[in-house]
Amino acid sequence: MGLAAYALALVLAPLLPGVVGRTRALMAGRQGAPLLQLYRDLGRLLRKGAVYSRQSTLIFRAGPVVLLAAVALALLLVPPGGGARAAVAFPADLVVFVALLALARFATVLAALDTGSSLEGMGASRELFFAALTEPALLLALVVVARASGHVSLSAMLGGELPAAWARHGVALGLAALALFVAVLAENARVPVDDPATHLELTMIHEVMVLDHSGPDLALIEYAAALKLWATSALVASLVVPVRADAAWLTALVATAGVLGVAVAIGMVESAMARLRLERVPQLLVGAGVLAAFALVLVVAG
Numbered sequence: 001m002g003l004a005a006y007a008l009a010l011v012l013a014p015l016l017p018g019v020v021g022r023t024r025a026l027m028a029g030r031q032g033a034p035l036l037q038l039y040r041d042l043g044r045l046l047r048k049g050a051v052y053s054r055q056s057t058l059i060f061r062a063g064p065v066v067l068l069a070a071v072a073l074a075l076l077l078v079p080p081g082g083g084a085r086a087a088v089a090f091p092a093d094l095v096v097f098v099a100l101l102a103l104a105r106f107a108t109v110l111a112a113l114d115t116g117s118s119l120e121g122m123g124a125s126r127e128l129f130f131a132a133l134t135e136p137a138l139l140l141a142l143v144v145v146a147r148a149s150g151h152v153s154l155s156a157m158l159g160g161e162l163p164a165a166w167a168r169h170g171v172a173l174g175l176a177a178l179a180l181f182v183a184v185l186a187e188n189a190r191v192p193v194d195d196p197a198t199h200l201e202l203t204m205i206h207e208v209m210v211l212d213h214s215g216p217d218l219a220l221i222e223y224a225a226a227l228k229l230w231a232t233s234a235l236v237a238s239l240v241v242p243v244r245a246d247a248a249w250l251t252a253l254v255a256t257a258g259v260l261g262v263a264v265a266i267g268m269v270e271s272a273m274a275r276l277r278l279e280r281v282p283q284l285l286v287g288a289g290v291l292a293a294f295a296l297v298l299v300v301a302g
Contacts, residue, residue, distance in 0.1 A: 002087035004248075005080035005255060009234070010072075012256065013226040014038040016233065016263045020190075023267025038226060045219035053212065055116050063111025064213065064220035070104035071224045075231045079155045081255030083244040089155035094142045097154060098135060101187065104224065105131055112209035123208035126278070130186060130193065130205070133285035138183040140292035144176035145239060147299045158235070162242040169302055175295035177239050182288035184232040184262075188225065191270040193281055203275075233262035 018035035025032025034040075052061065076088040077097045086093075109127060112120040142154075148165040149157040166173055186193045189206035198204055210221050237258030276284060 002080070002085050002089075005084060005252060006076060006087040008252060008256070009075060009080070009230050010227070013230040014042060014223065016226055016229045016259070019260055019263040020267040020270065023264050024271045027268060027271035038222065042219050042223060045214075045222070046216055048215040050213075050215035050217050053115060056114050056212075060111045060114040060212075061217070063107045063114075064217045064224070066107035067104045068220045068224040068227075070100045070107065071227045071231070074100035074104070075227055077154055078231045078234050079158050079238055080252070081158075081234060081238045081241075081243075081258050083159055084251045084255065085155040085159070089153050092152045094146065094152065094154050094157075095139070098139050098142070101138075101228070102131070102135060104228070108206075108209055108221075111213075115212045117212065119204075120209050120211060122202075123205050126205045127209060130281060130285060133282055133289065134183050134186040137179050137285060137289040137292050138187065140289060140296060141176040141180040141183060142235075144172060144292060144295045144299055147296065148173055154235075158238040158242075160244065162239070163244070166242060169299050172295040172298035172302070173239070175291045175298070177236065179288040179292035179295070180239065181236055181262075181265075182284065184236055185266065185269070186285060186288075187232055188229045188266075190266055192273055192276040192284065195275045198275075203278075229263070230259060233259045233266075236262050 015035060015038075017038050018033065021037070022032045022035055074097050077086050077093045077100075079086045079089075105127065109124040112124045142157075145162075145165075146152045146157045148169040149159075149161040150165075151157040151159075151161065185191070189196055194205040194207075195203070196207060198207070210218065213221055234255070237255070241254075241258050241261075243254050243258075
């Protein structure tokens, strides 16, 4: 089931940005872009050629490849939901998951800095600053779930013990889920932390770092972003809706519905509020970390 769910995620991941965009459009009374728009964009980009600056080095060309490889490996560790195990599971794999996301970010930042562009350097600086606040919140939220379930593997702590953990530590897990959701918004450059649809370079964070990428390289970046959104959304879905299914097809259905539900929630958040001012974003991320820390205290004390 793990490998089958992984293959399904690889195929359906580009659908998530379309779900988020369509949700935003419906909330605003617009038709919006097609659900399969990212599939079309990826196909178009793959048919084009890549343009490289004479000042860029191998670091710039390797950035998208390392990014996609790190995110694809991280997705291997994420349980699909419905009580199924991930394709790869071992003790303390939650730390490896966070580390792989950090590696993906590191590759993107290095590629942005390699261009020598002041705009991309500005975006890389903001990305690293916000990441320093997001990663502790993400890791603490996962530690809360691990402590409440008694397991340190993502597949185990989001598996059969999770419903009992909700019964014992419902408040703490609720706070951890909220902190995890905020971390998902930040990790995937979504509103209110960042706006992937903006065209103003001075306010961009993630998008400004990939301005010089084109063709297949940009396709790898966009696909990696979709995989990352699927992986992090699957964590939230498995935590918030600990539904257990016996049949394999029902497990896949529950897992897919949960991930799509998180995408709809992201779209509703983006349609209900605007992007925060840059000086307000650290307050949001620190608040998520405080929520996760308080949830950990509740679990330990309980």
